[in-house]
Amino acid sequence: MSLYPRKPDEKNFMKEKSLSDTAYAKEILFMESEAIRNLIGRLDHSFQKAIDLIFTCKGRVIVTGIGKAGIIGQKISATLASTGTPSYWIHSSEARHGDLGRIVANDIILALSNSGETEVVTLLPFVKQIGAKVIAITGNNKSSLASHSDVVLDIGKIKEPCPLGLAPSASSTAMLALGDALALTIFKKRNLSKEDYAFYHPGGDLGRKLLTVEMVMRKNEGNPVADEDMILLDVLTIMTETAGKPGAVSIVDKQNKLVGFFTDGDLRRHLKNGVSFLQYRVKEVMTRSPKVINARCLAAEAYKILKDYKIDQLPVVDGSNTPIGIIDVQDLLEVGF
Template identity: 45%
Template sequence: MTQDQDSPFRASARRTLHLEQQAIDALATKLCADFDRACELILACQGRVVVTGMGKSGHIAGKIAATLASTGTPAFFVHPGEASHGDLGMITPGDVVLALSNSGETSEVTALLPLLKRMGIPLISMTGRSASTLARHADAHLDAGVEREACPLDLAPTSSTTAALALGDALAVALLEARGFTAEDFALSHPGGSLGRRLLLKVSDLMHLGDRLPSIPLGSPLRDALLEITRKGLGFTCVVDELGLLVGVYTDGDLRRTLDQYGDLRTLKVDDVMTQPGKRIAPDILAAEAVRVMEDNRITALAVVDDEGRPIGALHMHDLLSSGVI
C-alpha cells in the first residue's frame, strides 16, 4: 500500500462520513409546513419544551434539550420509561413535548400519547417514518428519515441519529433567530465558562481604579513620568491637562524611543515625548473588545476614560489574561 492509498480503516471512515453527509443533505428537501408549525408551537409555549426518546434517540434528545435551553428555549429531557412511572408529573400544562423515535413505534414513547392528549399538551414528533403511530398523532411531524444507516449492516443507528441531531440543531437555530437571541443572552446561560467571561465581562470590571491609576499633569518632568510608571507597574502613565482631560500617554515603549533620540533626559518634559492623544477605551466596552484594540495597536495597556475624556481607570493585558478573557 502506497502512502497515498487509503487504509481499510480510512476507507471505512470515508464511507461513513459520506453516507451521513448524504443523510443531512436530504433533510433540507424534507422541510415543510410542519417545521413551521413546530416552531410556532414552541414559540407560543408558556412552559418548557420536554424532549424525550429511548436508547440512541434518547441520547440525541438529551443533546437537543441542552441546545434548546442554551439558545433561549427553556427545555429539559425526560426519559420515557421513567415518565410512565412517575416522571410524567414533570410535564405540566403549557409545556410542549418533542418526542424522538426513528421507527415512530417505540412502545415507551407511544405509551405517553393518551396521557399527553388528555392533558392537552402539543406534541411534536421527530421520526424516520411519516406513517408511524407517533408521527400520525403529532401536532407537527419532523421527518428525519434516512435511506440507510452508515453501519454496513444497516442496523446500528448512525446516519439516523446524525440526521436527528442536525434537525434538532436546525430547530434550535430557527427558534434562536425568531427570538432575536443575542450573544449576550447566550453568555447569561454560560456565566461559568470562558465564553461567558468573554461576553459578559466589561472593561469596568477589570480596570485599575483610584491610586492604582497612573497619571501625571501635563508639563511634568520626564523623571516624574518614569517614577509613576514604576510605582503603578502598568507599563504606562496617563498625561492630563489642567481640566483633568487625557491629552497623551507615556509608555515603556516611548521610553525606549526617547533613549534612542535624546542624549540627556534630565531636561525633557513628558509633553516633548508622550504619545498623543493616546489609545483609550470606554468603561462599558466588553473586555474582549479591549483585547482586539490592544492587539490591533500592538500595545499592552489602555487608559479608560469617561464620556468627557477624563481618565477613570487603566487596563493591562495581564488583567485580561488572569480573568480568562484570553
C-alpha cells in the same frame, strides 16, 4: 477523481470485504451526509409549524427519547437551552415512573423515535391528558408516534451504514441535524445578541469576553459607600461589615456623587505614620478622583484597568457619577480572567 470509491447504493458496501478501512469509513460518511442532504427537501409547512409552536411556547420544550435517539435528544435540548429556548430532557422510561409530573399544559414535547413505535409512544395518552403539544421527529410517518402528534417532522426511511444495517447511525445523525435546524432557526427568530448568548455561557471563552461589569460587580448590600465627612474609623467598620469584605469603600458627597475611594491598601500606607489618622474625616485621607468604570462596560475593560494600575478594586458608577457597585480582582478571577 471522486472522493468516494462509489455511491453506497451501487453495491452492498456494508458487506464488501475488499474495501480498505479508510475507504469503508468514507462510504459511511457519505451515507450519513446523504441522510442530512435529503432532509433539505423534507422541510415543509410541518417544519414551519414546529418553529411557530416552539417560538410561542409559554412553557418549556421537553425532549424525550429512548436509546441513541434519547442521547441525540439530550444534545438537542442542550442546544435549545443554550440559545434562549428553555428546555430539558427526560428519559421516556423515567417519565412513566413520576417524571411526568414535570410536564405542564404550556410545555411542548419533542419526541424522537426513528421507528415511531418505541416506549415513547406509551407517554402520549398521559401527555394528551396534561394538554401539552407533541412534535415528533421520526422516520416513519405512519407510526403510532406520528399518528398521535400535533406536528410530524419526517426524516424518511434511512439506511443505516453499519455492517448489519441495524445500529442507529445515519438516522441519528439526521435527527441531530434536524434538531440543530430547529434550535438555530428559533435562535435567529429570537434575534438575540452576542451578549444574550454569552449570558447562557458565562463559563466559556465567549462568555468571559462579553461579560459586562454589571454581571460581575458587587452591588446593593455588597457595595460599601460612606459619606465624605464620616470619621475614618467608622468607615473601616463599614468596610469590614460589608458582605464579602471587598476591602474598599466608595466615598460620596451630599449629592451621593463619588468624590473618592478608600482601600485597605490606603490604610496600610497610613499606618506607617501611627494610628492618629483613624480619627480624621475620610475625605482627608481618601484617594480623590479614583479610576472608575461604568456598569455597561465589559468586564475585560475592568480587568485591564486593575492590571495596568496594579489595583485590586474599582468603583462602578452610573451616568451621573453615583457609585452603584464595586468590582474586585477576585470577582474577575472567579469568572476566568
